[in-house]
Each structure stands twice: as C-alpha cells, then as structure tokens.
Amino acid sequence: MWKNFLKYLVGRLLVCLVVIFIGTTITFLIPRIIPGANPAEVAVRRLQMAGTYLPPESAERMRQALLKLYGLEGTIFEQYIRYWREFLRGNLGPSFASFPTPVLVLISRSIPWTVGLLALTTVISWLVGTILGGIAGYKNRGLWMKIFEVFSNAVRPIPYYILALLLLILFAYVLKWFPTGGAYRIGMNPSFTWSYISSVIKHGFLPALSLILIGVGGWFLNMRNLVSNVSHEDFVVFASHMNLKEDIVFRSYVMKGALPPQITGLALQLGMIFNGTIITEIVFNYPGLGMLIYTAIMQADFNLVMGITLFSIIAVAVATFLIDLTLPLVDPRIQYTGK
Amino acid sequence: MKLSVEDLTAHYVTESYGIVKRVYALESVTFQIGEEEFLAIVGESGCGKTTLARIVYGAVTPQLHIVNGSVRYFFGGTTYEISSRQNSVKNLWWKKVSYIPQGSLNVLNPMRRVRDIVKDLETSHGIEIPEEKIKQHLETLKLPSHVLNMYPFELSGGMRQRVVIALATILQPELIIADEPTSALDVVVQYEILQLLKEIQSQRRCSFIFITHDISLIPNLADTLMIMYGGHLVEYGRCKEVLSNPQHPYTRFLISSIPRIGDKREKASIPGYPPDLTNPPPGCRFHPRCPYVKEECLSENPPVLEVGPKHYVKCWLFG
Amino acid sequence: MELIKSAFSAVKRIFKYDARFKFSVITLTCLVAFAILSLFSPHDPRSSYYAPINHPPSLKYPFGTNGRGQDLFWLLTHALKNSLIFSLEVALLSRVVAIIIGITAGYKGGLLDQFLVLLCDSFIILPLLPILIFLKLIMRTMTFPTLAIILAMFGWPWDARLIRSQILSLRERTFTYSAVFSGRGLWSMIFSDYLPHILPIVLATTVNNMLWSLGFEITFSILGLTPLDVPTMGTITYWAIQQQALVMGKWWWIAFPMIFLIFLFVALYFLFVSITDFIDPRARILKRG
Numbered sequence: 001m002w003k004n005f006l007k008y009l010v011g012r013l014l015v016c017l018v019v020i021f022i023g024t025t026i027t028f029l030i031p032r033i034i035p036g037a038n039p040a041e042v043a044v045r046r047l048q049m050a051g052t053y054l055p056p057e058s059a060e061r062m063r064q065a066l067l068k069l070y071g072l073e074g075t076i077f078e079q080y081i082r083y084w085r086e087f088l089r090g091n092l093g094p095s096f097a098s099f100p101t102p103v104l105v106l107i108s109r110s111i112p113w114t115v116g117l118l119a120l121t122t123v124i125s126w127l128v129g130t131i132l133g134g135i136a137g138y139k140n141r142g143l144w145m146k147i148f149e150v151f152s153n154a155v156r157p158i159p160y161y162i163l164a165l166l167l168l169i170l171f172a173y174v175l176k177w178f179p180t181g182g183a184y185r186i187g188m189n190p191s192f193t194w195s196y197i198s199s200v201i202k203h204g205f206l207p208a209l210s211l212i213l214i215g216v217g218g219w220f221l222n223m224r225n226l227v228s229n230v231s232h233e234d235f236v237v238f239a240s241h242m243n244l245k246e247d248i249v250f251r252s253y254v255m256k257g258a259l260p261p262q263i264t265g266l267a268l269q270l271g272m273i274f275n276g277t278i279i280t281e282i283v284f285n286y287p288g289l290g291m292l293i294y295t296a297i298m299q300a301d302f303n304l305v306m307g308i309t310l311f312s313i314i315a316v317a318v319a320t321f322l323i324d325l326t327l328p329l330v331d332p333r334i335q336y337t338g339k
Numbered sequence: 340m341k342l343s344v345e346d347l348t349a350h351y352v353t354e355s356y357g358i359v360k361r362v363y364a365l366e367s368v369t370f371q372i373g374e375e376e377f378l379a380i381v382g383e384s385g386c387g388k389t390t391l392a393r394i395v396y397g398a399v400t401p402q403l404h405i406v407n408g409s410v411r412y413f414f415g416g417t418t419y420e421i422s423s424r425q426n427s428v429k430n431l432w433w434k435k436v437s438y439i440p441q442g443s444l445n446v447l448n449p450m451r452r453v454r455d456i457v458k459d460l461e462t463s464h465g466i467e468i469p470e471e472k473i474k475q476h477l478e479t480l481k482l483p484s485h486v487l488n489m490y491p492f493e494l495s496g497g498m499r500q501r502v503v504i505a506l507a508t509i510l511q512p513e514l515i516i517a518d519e520p521t522s523a524l525d526v527v528v529q530y531e532i533l534q535l536l537k538e539i540q541s542q543r544r545c546s547f548i549f550i551t552h553d554i555s556l557i558p559n560l561a562d563t564l565m566i567m568y569g570g571h572l573v574e575y576g577r578c579k580e581v582l583s584n585p586q587h588p589y590t591r592f593l594i595s596s597i598p599r600i601g602d603k604r605e606k607a608s609i610p611g612y613p614p615d616l617t618n619p620p621p622g623c624r625f626h627p628r629c630p631y632v633k634e635e636c637l638s639e640n641p642p643v644l645e646v647g648p649k650h651y652v653k654c655w656l657f658g
Numbered sequence: 659m660e661l662i663k664s665a666f667s668a669v670k671r672i673f674k675y676d677a678r679f680k681f682s683v684i685t686l687t688c689l690v691a692f693a694i695l696s697l698f699s700p701h702d703p704r705s706s707y708y709a710p711i712n713h714p715p716s717l718k719y720p721f722g723t724n725g726r727g728q729d730l731f732w733l734l735t736h737a738l739k740n741s742l743i744f745s746l747e748v749a750l751l752s753r754v755v756a757i758i759i760g761i762t763a764g765y766k767g768g769l770l771d772q773f774l775v776l777l778c779d780s781f782i783i784l785p786l787l788p789i790l791i792f793l794k795l796i797m798r799t800m801t802f803p804t805l806a807i808i809l810a811m812f813g814w815p816w817d818a819r820l821i822r823s824q825i826l827s828l829r830e831r832t833f834t835y836s837a838v839f840s841g842r843g844l845w846s847m848i849f850s851d852y853l854p855h856i857l858p859i860v861l862a863t864t865v866n867n868m869l870w871s872l873g874f875e876i877t878f879s880i881l882g883l884t885p886l887d888v889p890t891m892g893t894i895t896y897w898a899i900q901q902q903a904l905v906m907g908k909w910w911w912i913a914f915p916m917i918f919l920i921f922l923f924v925a926l927y928f929l930f931v932s933i934t935d936f937i938d939p940r941a942r943i944l945k946r947g
C-alpha cells in the first residue's frame with residue numbers, strides 16, 4: 001500500500017522536475033541561441049542608440065563586463081554548468097535597472113503580494129465554486145443555481161484582462177468606490193495597525209474580486225458536470241436504492257467521487273491562474289511579480305525578467321506538486337493502483 | 340401472495356436534438372409471487388428482464404415510462420403500488436424489498452470502506468446493528484470479518500459480490516431481487532454464490548426473484564420459472580414442469596441448449612437475431628425465428644393460455 | 659462521402675435544438691462578414707492621422723475616430739480579421755501537433771505513451787506568460803506570425819491528452835481488433851475508422867484553442883508587447899488605454915472593440931460548449947430524460 005503511494009509520489013515529483021528542467025533549459029538556451037539576442041550586445045546597443053557616446057574601448061569593456069555579469073562567457077557547456085551552479089546557490093544575478101540590487105531581493109519583495117492574492121483568490125473561488133457546483137449538479141433545481149450557471153457561462157470565456165479592466169473602470173473610475181491601484185495608500189508604512197490592514201484590504205479588493213469572479217465560474221461549471229456524471233455511476237444509484245439518506249449520498253458518495261478530478265483540475269490549471277494573477281496585477285498596479293516583470297521588460301532589465309521567469313516556473317511546478325500530494329488523501333484508490 | 344404484477348407495459352422514451360426514440364421494453368407482463376417462493380426469470384440480453392426488475396423494485400428512472408399496468412406489494416395488510424401514477428414503494432426499499440443489481444462489481448463506493456457503508460445503512464435506516472451481528476452475517480456468506488476494514492477495490496470479484504449480497508440481506512427483507520448476480524464471476528464462484536442464495540432464501544423464508552440469461556443454472560434452484568423474450572412473458576410455470584415439459588418454441592430451444600454429460604448431439608442455434616425493441620416485429624415478437632410460425636403469428640399478439648396446472652404459454656400454437 | 663452527409667444533418671439538428679449553437683453560428687457569421695468588409699477598406703490599416711482626431715460616432719464615421727486619426731469602423735474590420743486569422747493559425751498548427759502526439763501516445767502505449775504523457779503534463783503546468791514576456795525581451799520584435807508559432811508550440815498538450823484518451827477507448831473496441839487482425843494498415847484504419855470519432859473532439863478543441871490564443875493575443879497586445887501598428891483587437895485596446903480613453907471621456911475607443919470582443923468570446927465559447935454537449939451522448943440524453 002505504501003509502496004503504491006510512493007510510486008505515485010515519485011511519478012508526480014518526476015513531472016515537477018521535468019517541468020523545472022524544461023523551463024530552465026528554455027530560459028537558458030533562448031538568449032544564447034537566437035542570433036542577435038545576446039543581452040550584453042543588446043544592452044550596449046541600447047545605450048548607443050539612446051545617444052550616449054561610448055568610445056570604442058569603453059564600449060568593449062562594458063560589453064565584457066556585461067558578458068561576465070550575465071554569465072555569457074565561455075563555451076555553452078561552461079555556461080550551462082555555471083548557470084546551474086549559481087541557480088542552485090540562489091544567485092540570480094543583479095538587476096540591471098536597479099543595479100546592484102540582486103534580482104532575488106526584488107523578487108522577494110514582490111512575492112508576498114502575489115502569493116497572497118493568488119492563494120486567497122484561488123482558495124476562495126475553488127471552494128465556493130466546488131461546493132455550489134456540487135449542489136447544482138446533484139439537485140439540479142433552484143432558480144439561484146440557474147442564475148449562477150448563466151453568470152458563470154457568461155464570464156468564463158472572458159480573458160482576465162478584460163474583466164479586470166471592466167471592474168477597474170466601473171468601480172474605480174465611474175463609481176469611485178475603490179482606489180485605482182497600488183497595494184496600500186501611498187506613504188503608508190507596513191505595520192500591524194488597523195489603518196494599514198484596512199488599506200491593504202481596500203486596495204486588494206478589486207484585483208481579488210476580478211480573479212475570484214472568473215475563477216468561481218469555471219470551478220462551478222466543472223464541478224457541476226463532474227457531479228452530474230458521478231450521480232449516474234453505479235455506486236451512487238446503488239446507494240439510493242439502499243435508501244441511504246440523501247445528505248449521506250451527497251457528501252460521502254457523490255462529492256467524494258467528484259473531488260479527485262476537481263483537485264486534479266486545480267493542479268493542471270495553476271499555471272493559467274498564475275498568468276491571470278500577473279495580468280490582474282498589471283491592470284491594478286499591484287506590486288507583485290506581475291508589476292515587477294512588466295516594469296522589468298519596459299526597462300529591458302534582462303536579469304530581472306529571466307529571474308522572474310525562472311522563479312515563476314519553479315513556483316508553479318512546486319505548487320502543482322503540493323496540490324498533487326493532497327490527492328491520495330482524498331482518493332484511497334491511489335494507494336491501491338499508484339495512479 | 341406477496342407480489343402481483345398485472346399487465347405491465349413499459350417503454351423507454353428518450354429525446355435528443357429533436358429525435359425521439361422509443362424502446363418497447365415490456366409488454367403485458369403478468370405474474371405473482373407468493374410467500375417463500377423462488378422465482379427465476381430467464382431470457383437473453385435485451386429481453387426486458389432488467390427493466391422488469393427495475394420496475395418491480397420501483398426504481399423507475401425518468402426515461403422509463405410505465406404505460407400500463409401495475410406492480411403491487413402486499414405486506415402486513417397494506418398494499419403498496421407502483422404504476423404510471425404512483426410509486427409508494429420507496430419507503431420499503433431495503434427493509435422489505437432489496438435489489439441486487441446487474442454488474443455488482445462497481446456497485447460499492449470505491450472511496451468507502453465496507454464498514455462505513457454498513458454504518459451509512461445504519462444511520463439512514465435509523466437502526467443499530469451490533470458488531471457481532473454484522474460479523475455473524477458476513478460469516479454466513481463465507482466472508483472473513485476483516486473485509487469490513489477494506490476498500491471495495493481490495494476485494495476480489497467474488498468477495499465483492501458477496502458483500503453486495505450481505506448488504507442486501509442484512510436488514511432481513513421479505514423479497515430479494517437479484518439481477519444476474521453471478522454473470523461476471525468464474526464458474527466455481529458462481530456455483531458457491533448460487534448455493535448461498537438458495538440457503539438465504541430457505542433460511543430466511545423470504546421470496547426471491549432470480550434473473551439470469553443462463554438457463555443451465557436453474558434446475559434445482561427455483562420453484563417457479565418464467566421465460567421472457569422480446570419484452571414478453573412467453574412461458575411461466577412450476578420450474579420442474581417447464582423444464583421437463585417446455586411448450587413454447589423458444590423455451591424448447593433454450594432447454595435443448597443446456598449441456599448434459601454424455602450428450603454428444605449437435606445443438607441447433609436459433610436462426611435469426613433478437614428483436615430490435617425500438618421497432619419490434621408485429622404480432623408475436625418471436626415469429627421471425629420460429630420454426631412453427633403460422634399466419635396469426637405475423638399480425639396478432641398471441642394470448643396467454645393455460646396448458647397445464649399453473650403452466651402458462653403465450654403462443655398461437657395452443658390457441 | 660457519408661461522413662459529410664451525416665455531419666451536415668447533425669449540424670442542422672444542433673442548430674435547431676440548441677439555442678447556444680444558434681446564437682454562436684449567427685454571431686460568428688456576422689463577425690466574419692464584418693471582418694471580410696476589411697477587404698473593402700478605403701484606408702491602409704497601418705496609416706494614421708488621415709481623419710479628424712477624437713470624433714465621436716457620426717454618420718461619416720460610424721464608430722468615431724481615435725486619437726491617432728483613424729476611422730474606428732474600418733480599423734475594427736481589420737482588427738477583427740487579423741485577430742481571427744491569428745487565432746485560426748494557432749489553432750490549426752497546434753491541432754497538427756496535438757493529433758500526432760495524441761494518436762501516437764494513445765495507440766502505441768507502453769513507454770512511448772508514458773513519456774509523451776509526461777511531456778504533456780509538463781507543458782501544461784508551465785506558466786506561459788512569464789515565458790512569453792521573456793521571449794519578447796530576447797527577440798526584441800515579436801511579430802504576429804512568430805507569436806502564433808510560439809503559442810502553437812505550447813497550445814497542444816490539453817488537446818493531445820483529450821485525443822489520447824479518445825484513442826485509448828477506441829483501441830479497445832472490437833472494430834479495432836478486427837481491423838488489425840485483417841491486416842489493415844495503421845494509418846488507413848485511423849483515417850477511415852477512427853476519424854468519425856476523433857473529428858468532433860478535434861473540432862471542439864480547435865474552437866477552445868482559438869479562445870485561448872485569442873486571449874493571449876489580446877493580453878500580450880494590451881501589454882504593448884506586439885507590433886502596435888498592426889491593427890488587432892488587442893492593439894486597438896492598447897491604444898485606447900494608452901491614450902487614456904476613459905479619462906478623456908472618449909468612450910467609443912474602448913466601447914466598440916470591447917463589445918465586439920465580448921460577442922466574439924461568448925460566441926466561440928457557446929460554440930465549444932454546444933459541440934461538446936453534442937459529442938457526449940450521456941449528457942445529451944440525460945438532459946432531456
């Protein structure tokens with residue numbers, strides 16, 4: 001039994017590692033393979049195009065310094081080794097635009113905001129959507145459920161950006177109920193005071209709302225379909241034949257049957273939810289990873305963009321793995337078949 | 340008398356994207372079951388026996404329409420009826436009547452241990468069964484008591500089947516309906532389960548409906564035998580009588596197909612195909628395959644005729 | 659071919675009985691017609707400042723003009739056309755990969771299958787936006803065809819999985835065994851026997867993929883990371899936001915593109931849902947039953 005659980009664990013860990021490997025290799029190879037993409041050259045050329053006069057020797061020295069900075073010296077093989085060595089040490093290099101602040105420091109300042117937003121909204125939308133979807137799929141009646149279904153269907157196809165923009169326009173510009181951006185009022189210092197916390201809540205409300213609205217619709221529809229299918233499975237029909245109480249059937253038979261694929265769905269969609277969070281941050285000027293990478297690319301800060309990309313890949317892979325780990329708790333069959 | 344089915348006619352009606360499909364699953368089925376009676380219903384796939392079982396149990400899904408007739412239960416002075424207008428049997432489910440469905444292998448919740456399923460039963464029916472009784476009950480079905488702690492997927496097919504039978508009998512119902520309880524099992528286990536069922540029936544003194552497509556299981560098992568074909572009841576009578584003196588051409592084919600030790604004769608198979616119940620042949624539904632077909636068979640439904648003591652046949656040969 | 663005839667009658671039936679399908683077909687036809695209008699546009703889509711700036715909608719300029727002196731009506735026809743073509747490109751390209759991988763994994767099984775599934779799962783998990791932003795930084799100019807190819811390289815895993823599971827179930831059916839044992843070639847069997855079963859799924863996933871790639875195009879353009887002189891639904895919105903359309907009260911810059919966008923997305927989504935419902939027979943019958 002434990003052997004099978006281990007088999008499952010190793011399988012999912014393998015996926016996690018492959019994702020990290022593919023992601024980091026892409027991030028490594030692309031700048032080195034595409035002609036003319038050498039960041040050192042690009043940086044120097046940018047300066048020259050901006051009108052800065054650089055005598056040839058200074059330009060050359062700058063190029064060399066940048067090459068070293070970006071780890072682009074030596075053969076590809078040497079670079080790859082160095083890449084992994086620094087990576088495992090946690091050294092992602094310094095930011096170009098905010099030189100010499102290390103990229104990792106900048107990322108660590110933004111993480112709490114992104115993680116907070118992402119975790120909170122994902123948990124809320126997944127839970128609410130799953131529970132409501134379960135009820136709607138099993139009972140299939142009720143006007144409220146129908147309304148919710150129509151709403152979910154309407155919101156689901158709309159991309160994160162459009163909805164965030166709509167909310168911003170409606171609530172921040174037109175109605176002026178909420179601030180138009182930022183994580184807290186300008187000039188405030190992070191502290192445990194109520195005024196700070198309430199400011200954070202006020203500023204975070206719209207971005208969170210936008211993410212929750214889209215998310216909850218999707219989870220609702222997904223769970224509703226799953227539950228509807230499970231309701232017709234042999235063991236559920238048999239349970240009703242046994243005249244088991246309806247709420248027992250709903251909780252322990254139907255919901256339990258539909259939960260594993262719903263959890264798997266969460267694991268698979270985490271990457272997309274992450275994308276959505278980034279976009280929402282940009283719309284709302286929320287100081288998370290989204291804003292960071294947006295300003296980074298505007299400033300052509302190579303190290304920062306690469307660092308954030310790497311970090312995102314790893315974070316999503318690990319988070320997915322953690323969600324995968326909850327599956328055996330919900331589905332005892334994994335201990336049996338290891339799948 | 341415990342159960343009376345009168346002139347039961349039922350169709351499946353489905354509609355999708357404008358196409359309506361109607362399956363003429365059961366036509367004018369009539370029979371009764373008395374106290375401690377073991378009835379076997381035999382017929383090939385698609386003859387309507389599972390539909391009959393479902394309606395008898397009262398598990399009428401939305402697509403299944405009772406067009407005519409009724410099913411009546413008589414328990415302790417009260418009559419419960421299932422017909423197109425009402426279904427008052429639900430309160431009897433599992434306590435007075437239980438249903439062992441076809442394909443029992445997937446019928447147990449894979450996420451719940453057997454012990455928890457029993458607990459669900461206890462909670463839902465408002466009773467408490469002491470652990471000892473549960474273990475005793477399992478023992479009568481030759482199940483070790485540690486089965487209680489296991490998940491269904493950890494059990495073999497035969498064990499799962501026995502767990503289902505245990506669940507269906509633990510509340511001591513007076514009528515048990517078993518739909519092909521042994522079809523997915525290997526022959527040895529099949530035999531054991533059959534013996535078990537017979538024991539339960541005689542010990543508990545309950546009535547039993549046993550549905551199968553395999554007529555070779557029936558000798559020495561049932562009191563009454565009912566043969567179904569194409570949604571119709573074609574022959575009905577005491578088991579020994581029907582087996583030794585089959586009247587309907589279809590029954591004769593079925594019985595001649597039972598392998599007997601030492602019998603080296605070539606077996607004839609019935610020519611033709613089972614009827615398509617969305618568009619059944621007019622008149623007697625067996626007529627396209629019947630070697631004795633007459634003119635009446637082509638256009639008119641044969642009447643039910645008594646050909647012996649409590650021995651009925653639906654065939655124009657006797658009319 | 660019989661396939662075409664039965665497909666045609668199925669489409670007629672769905673149209674009649676599924677309101678969502680009706681809505682999406684009608685809406686999409688209108689949108690495509692609008693996009694085709696771009697062929698008659700009197701202005702070069704890339705040119706600007708040929709019309710008076712910031713004119714509200716009027717008879718001469720039905721959708722008004724924007725801050726860059728462009729007629730919004732004709733601009734929108736080009737934008738719609740480009741966005742539609744873009745998403746179709748991505749969808750079709752990724753179909754090819756999805757089908758090849760899905761069929762190979764589903765049919766061959768064994769180690770190859772496990773490897774491909776591992777690959778699929780890994781690609782699904784990758785968060786695409788940061789990677790795209792990184793690529794844009796490296797490549798300096800990200801043209802739309804390039805973006806299409808990149809998206810196609812990442813857009814196949816979901817659908818490959820779906821096709822694979824469909825193939826898995828088909829493989830166990832008896833007609834496969836009879837085909838194999840009678841010596842039928844693999845590809846001829848796949849074409850004539852499996853195709854009717856796979857085609858609906860491929861169609862559904864194509865629509866889904868269009869939705870997905872459209873979302874990415876718009877997002878990426880709004881971030882300002884695509885060639886901004888090429889009119890697409892995304893770039894129009896970018897310019898509207900850039901030039902503070904709302905703050906300045908020029909609602910028509912944002913309103914018209916957004917209305918079109920919402921119709922496009924909802925229509926595609928309804929198309930996807932109605933096709934998927936039709937494919938799944940259990941969902942069909944149970945809903946009515």
